[in-house]
Amino acid sequence: MALIRRVFKFAFQDVGRNIGMSFMTVFILVLMLLSVNALWSVEILTGEAVHLVKDQINVSIYFTAEAKDDQVTEIQNYLKSFPEVVNLEISNSEAVLESFRERHKLNPEVLGALDELGGNPFGPTIVVKTREPGDYQKIITALDLPEYQNLIEAKSFDEHRDAINNIQNITNRLEKTVLGLSILFAVISFLVIFNTVRVAIQTQRVEIGIKRLVGASNWLIRGPYLIESILFTLLSLVITAIILYFGLHFVDPYLAVVFPSGFSLTNYYFSHILYIAGVQALAVLILTVLSSGLAMRKQLKV
Amino acid sequence: MIKVNGVTKIYSTSSVALRDINLHIKAGEFVSVIGQSGSGKTTLSKLLIAEERPTKGGIQIGDWDISNISAGEVPLLRRQIGMIFQDYKLLPKKTAFENVAFALEVAGESNRRIRQVVPQLLEIVGLTNQATRYPSQLSGGEQQRIAIARSLAHRPKIIVADEPTGNLDSINTEEIIQILKKINEFGTTIMLLTHNRDVVNSLHRRVITLQDGQITLDQSEGKYLI
Ligand SMILES: Nc1ncnc2c1ncn2[C@@H]1O[C@H](COP(=O)(O)OP(=O)(O)OP(=O)(O)O)[C@@H](O)[C@H]1O
Ligand SMILES: [Mg+2]
Numbered sequence: 318m319a320l321i322r323r324v325f326k327f328a329f330q331d332v333g334r335n336i337g338m339s340f341m342t343v344f345i346l347v348l349m350l351l352s353v354n355a356l357w358s359v360e361i362l363t364g365e366a367v368h369l370v371k372d373q374i375n376v377s378i379y380f381t382a383e384a385k386d387d388q389v390t391e392i393q394n395y396l397k398s399f400p401e402v403v404n405l406e407i408s409n410s411e412a413v414l415e416s417f418r419e420r421h422k423l424n425p426e427v428l429g430a431l432d433e434l435g436g437n438p439f440g441p442t443i444v445v446k447t448r449e450p451g452d453y454q455k456i457i458t459a460l461d462l463p464e465y466q467n468l469i470e471a472k473s474f475d476e477h478r479d480a481i482n483n484i485q486n487i488t489n490r491l492e493k494t495v496l497g498l499s500i501l502f503a504v505i506s507f508l509v510i511f512n513t514v515r516v517a518i519q520t521q522r523v524e525i526g527i528k529r530l531v532g533a534s535n536w537l538i539r540g541p542y543l544i545e546s547i548l549f550t551l552l553s554l555v556i557t558a559i560i561l562y563f564g565l566h567f568v569d570p571y572l573a574v575v576f577p578s579g580f581s582l583t584n585y586y587f588s589h590i591l592y593i594a595g596v597q598a599l600a601v602l603i604l605t606v607l608s609s610g611l612a613m614r615k616q617l618k619v
Numbered sequence: 620m621i622k623v624n625g626v627t628k629i630y631s632t633s634s635v636a637l638r639d640i641n642l643h644i645k646a647g648e649f650v651s652v653i654g655q656s657g658s659g660k661t662t663l664s665k666l667l668i669a670e671e672r673p674t675k676g677g678i679q680i681g682d683w684d685i686s687n688i689s690a691g692e693v694p695l696l697r698r699q700i701g702m703i704f705q706d707y708k709l710l711p712k713k714t715a716f717e718n719v720a721f722a723l724e725v726a727g728e729s730n731r732r733i734r735q736v737v738p739q740l741l742e743i744v745g746l747t748n749q750a751t752r753y754p755s756q757l758s759g760g761e762q763q764r765i766a767i768a769r770s771l772a773h774r775p776k777i778i779v780a781d782e783p784t785g786n787l788d789s790i791n792t793e794e795i796i797q798i799l800k801k802i803n804e805f806g807t808t809i810m811l812l813t814h815n816r817d818v819v820n821s822l823h824r825r826v827i828t829l830q831d832g833q834i835t836l837d838q839s840e841g842k843y844l845i
Binding site for chain 2: 319320323334335520523524526527528529530531532533537
């Protein structure tokens with residue numbers, strides 16, 4: 318118990334008396350964590366954006382007014398048998414007429430033309446959603462059967478493909494930029510860390526040598542450095558979390574404009590906090606423990 | 620107190636530091652080991668605290684055969700022999716008080732005992748007023764006195780001082796030697812490794828001369844002869 322208390326005392330003393338070095342270490346760790354999180358966020362946003370657009374894509378199958386209900390049901394069942402299809406929505410001819418009127422209620426000419434035709438010129442409509450945008454072509458081809466020719470008036474594939482490509486292009490470019498920055502940043506911080514650690518290791522080596530000569534056990538030598546590593550890890554995580562919290566709050570209003578679904582990075586981070594924090598804590602801990610472990614490896618052999 | 624039986628230390632085929640050393644030092648002795656640079660003095664002191672292992676032969680400290688001491692026992696050995704070095708080997712980020720206290724802390728002494736013993740040790744070396752200074756704020760002589768206070772922390776039966784005055788002027792040298800003599804008077808065995816002619820000649824104690832890793836002279840009240 319006294320030993321553990323002493324290990325902690327030495328650790329805190331060491332941090333306090335090397336305050337410049339401690340500050341530097343935490344600073345670098347925070348910068349590293351921030352760039353990792355920037356990359357992570359871009360990744361999440363890309364995924365979300367693509368998902369959003371994919372979600373809006375569908376194929377509409379317009380039936381002629383002559384199409385009978387059981388024929389429509391047959392095609393509906395046929396479509397349901399495709400594993401790619403995730404959702405089918407059917408609107409009967411009245412509903413289609415209703416929504417047509419609704420859409421054009423400010424356009425008396427169109428409504429006039431509709432009245433002139435008399436009756437309901439619309440047939441039912443099926444809206445199909447598939448797992449992947451690439452699947453739509455398959456659905457359209459599948460319906461290209463001669464026996465369906467005079468039942469189906471039109472098949473429209475809302476051309477969201479360009480939108481998806483656009484988003485993917487933009488996010489790819491964004492990802493590359495962030496990745497490039499991160500790499501640049503990683504190189505710089507590696508050099509700084511390398512140098513910091515080298516200097517730290519040099520002083521640590523001298524200290525460890527002296528401590529051994531005075532009769533300190535490995536535990537008392539290793540312990541404080543381990544505690545320091547854990548302390549630096551926790552501190553850098555907390556600081557990163559605080560910066561991230563305010564940063565995300567700053568970004569979220571912009572995201573709300575882009576994502577009408579109400580997607581918020583803050584919420585994302587909060588709902589995945591254990592995973593995100595856990596992975597990063599582990600990574601930083603491994604980094605810090607490894608580097609000071611490296612410093613001690615040679616020294617602790619008796 | 621110290622028995623060295625037929626010890627040879629070979630670092631590598633081109634570097635034979637000690638050859639067949641036989642040495643017997645009794646409790647309470649003040650022994651100087653002299654020899655030119657490279658004659659093997661430091662190697663001998665490293666063997667005594669198990670910083671190096673003998674290639675051949677045996678070493679006994681008290682009744683303890685340390686020739687094949689295990690890694691876990693090394694700290695225990697080092698808490699029984701006080702070591703003093705030419706370059707002091709103080710921890711730079713600890714104050715004078717903390718440096719002395721460290722030797723007690725590693726041995727698991729209670730804080731109460733540390734608060735009680737450290738001031739006594741600082742008083743022995745006359746540095747009570749410098750307790751809160753860091754090594755960089757102390758003169759060479761003062762740093763060495765702190766190192767001596769630290770080596771005394773465990774009330775060791777043996778003190779091994781390797782060139783303790785090597786970096787000091789004659790006044791500080793004299794002071795350090797006086798402190799060592801005082802410690803010896805209280806019964807501690809002292810092994811002083813040096814090539815300071817004046818120090819050895821003024822002591823009128825046993826002198827062992829090392830040459831090329833071999834003992835060439837062992838005088839009970841010796842002079843510096845090489
Ligand atoms: N780690 C080592 N590896 C190889 N050779 C060594 C090592 N340490 C010492 N030696 C060699 O062993 C011999 C004795 O060295 P030692 O340090 O014991 O001499 P010394 O008497 O203490 O000298 P000085 O008065 O200069 O301190 C020297 O020839 C030295 O080169
Ligand atoms: Mg030497």
